[in-house]
Amino acid sequence: MRLVVVSNRVSAPDREGKIGVGGLAVALRAALRERGGIWFGWSGRVAAAPAEHPQIVQRGKVGYAVVDIAPIDRDEYYLGFANRALWPNMHYRLGLTQFSRAEFSGYMRVNRRFALALAAIIQPDDLVWVHDYHLIPFAAELRRLGITNRIGYFHHIPWPPIDVFGALPGSDDLLAALKAYDLVGVQTERDAGNLARSFAETPGGTPDAAPRIIALPIGIDxxxxxxxxxxxxxxxxxxxxxxxxxxxxxxxxxxxxxxxxxxxxxxxxxxxxxxxxxxxxxxxxxxxxxxxxxxxxxxxxxxxxxxxxxxxxxxxxxxxxxxxxxxxxxxxxxxxxxxxxxxxxxxxxxxxxxxxxxxxxxxxxxxxxxxxxxxxxxxxxxxxxxxxxxxxxxxxxxxxxxxxxxxxxxxxxxxxxxxxxxxxxxxxxxQDIGWWTQSFVDALTGSANAAAPPFLSPGVSRTETIA
The missing domain is CATH 3.40.50.2000 (Glycogen Phosphorylase B;)
Incomplete structure (x- = not known):
């Protein structure tokens, strides 16, 4: 089973195999090397007419598949909705949250374009692991394209209470999009509880409609x-x-x-x-x-x-x-x-x-x-x-x-x-980085090696914790 990692930014390695040393890069590089797979995302480059298909650099068992984006995509998707709306909102800073319908539209558009690019290279038995707030709608876009693979999402920043997250226009659409994932991971029990209650308390929402949620704190090497x-x-x-x-x-x-x-x-x-x-x-x-x-x-x-x-x-x-x-x-x-x-x-x-x-x-x-x-x-x-x-x-x-x-x-x-x-x-x-990576993959695949039994917080359904 090949692992496909999806994140906002991907730095393809040089010929010696050196890539970024950030926490996420270190975490996922080891998992990809062990299983073999693809790391897909934005190259960090802006192009007037970006290609539709990803550029792939192969390094050993790992392929780094990157796409460029257009200037308007960078402004609306990255600088706009992701960093002027989602980032402050999810850090409980309502006073700094700026919402623009054009930027929200750009955020959804780029997720759709990324999904189209990945769909062209995905294989039927690939395990897809999506990372962070830039890509909340990504699985929903893949599902619209007929992708039925198991898809997990890990949210690296806080998930705020529904009274905070619900103040963001478009929040209902994002919660609906999260339901396309088979598993959603967050850092803490507080985040898991906030997310589960968001599903339950959103108009028309019920706990049974929520995806499986797991609290799994990331470690280091x-x-x-x-x-x-x-x-x-x-x-x-x-x-x-x-x-x-x-x-x-x-x-x-x-x-x-x-x-x-x-x-x-x-x-x-x-x-x-x-x-x-x-x-x-x-x-x-x-x-x-x-x-x-x-x-x-x-x-x-x-x-x-x-x-x-x-x-x-x-x-x-x-x-x-x-x-x-x-x-x-x-x-x-x-x-x-x-x-x-x-x-x-x-x-x-x-x-x-x-x-x-x-x-x-x-x-x-x-x-x-x-x-x-x-x-x-x-x-x-x-x-x-x-x-x-x-x-x-x-x-x-x-x-x-x-x-x-x-x-x-x-x-x-x-x-x-x-x-x-x-x-x-x-x-x-x-609870180091290897434990974190393996625990999430085991939970996503339903492996018997999954590290902990289900955990239910008071008033919260379908939430697990691994600690």
Missing amino acids: TAAFRIAAQRAESNSVVARTMSELGARRLVIGVDRLDYSKGIVERLESFERFMISNPDRRGNVMLLQISPPSRSEVLEYEQLGRQTDETLGRINSTLGDPSWMPIRFVKRAYTHAVLAGLFRNAAVGLVTPMRDGMNLVAKEYVAAQRPDDPGVLVLSRFAGAAAQMREALIVNPFDKFEVAEAISTALLMPKDERIARWRVLFDGLCR
Whole structure:
């Protein structure tokens, strides 16, 4: 049985087989290599007259099938409905949600075009696994073309309550489209409950009409990341950073520059920590790494300016010629560099306002030294908080609470740090990326290896959890 993975963006590998190192790329590359299959999606390129059929690059047992899109498709499907409507809505940000019927039409049109392109190369026994909010209607479009294969969908970002999601025009159409999937996976029990209730409470909806829903938190390649952190001790960027830091203790945050990540609030929380602990001035530094994201969207441009203003105010007010409290870097680093920086950070500050999972939290823990680990400070609104209870769980909207957690983390005795880390690390090893991938595939195929029995939440039907 061949696996066909579908995601919004696909980077075909070079001749050495190297592809992107993002969490999704790492997760799915292993599954495809083991089973053989196709990875299908947008090439990332915009063309005036994109070809109807996908371009396929074969690398071993895996074919990378990509399609270009037209400028209007990029504006309406990607920058428009996906990122100006769905993304803020699903992160509970109704005030930032912008709906346009033209953009919704473009979103549906591109999903239809993608389905046509995949239908031309799909085989009768292929297992199709679709990923994330860009492609909610994808299975429905395949079904209209007569495709009867088993099709699963995994939603990587939060699924909000029906009172939030239902405020989005077109939400009923999207829920109807989800019913074309044989299995829908989400990150947490909360997301699963929200989605199941959305089906039940939508006008004309009933639980029996809902697809099978499974809560399955995504993991990381724990062993590989730990090895990368160990090897990164000699990395030139890591070595230079730690040399410049000297005896100061490092607090680290790593996020895309996105309003869901709470970066401005995090800077202000660190400011509150420094104000409340004047003896720490000059002895602790926050390194925030935030590569720009979706700069063509107005809200992200505004966030960039707000971040710069906040950073400038804090550093000019609290810093001195020999020390700045916050070093802010707007560029991406390799996993090797990040692993080394995580390993040397006394505190991992992961405080999104809302997040489907947040793999940075897991990577920080995986990178730590077993005999002298750092402490994870984690937002209660990140999906990872449901698994990582031994972290210091905080409300990212409360700057005083986050500031107090930073202080607690820096003062925590080594034996307590080790005890917390061991529980967290053991969990990452048990539920790593291989476990996540195999568990979803087993659930989609109905394999006897499926990892958990059905789970029913109060008032929620046809929902499962694997944990």
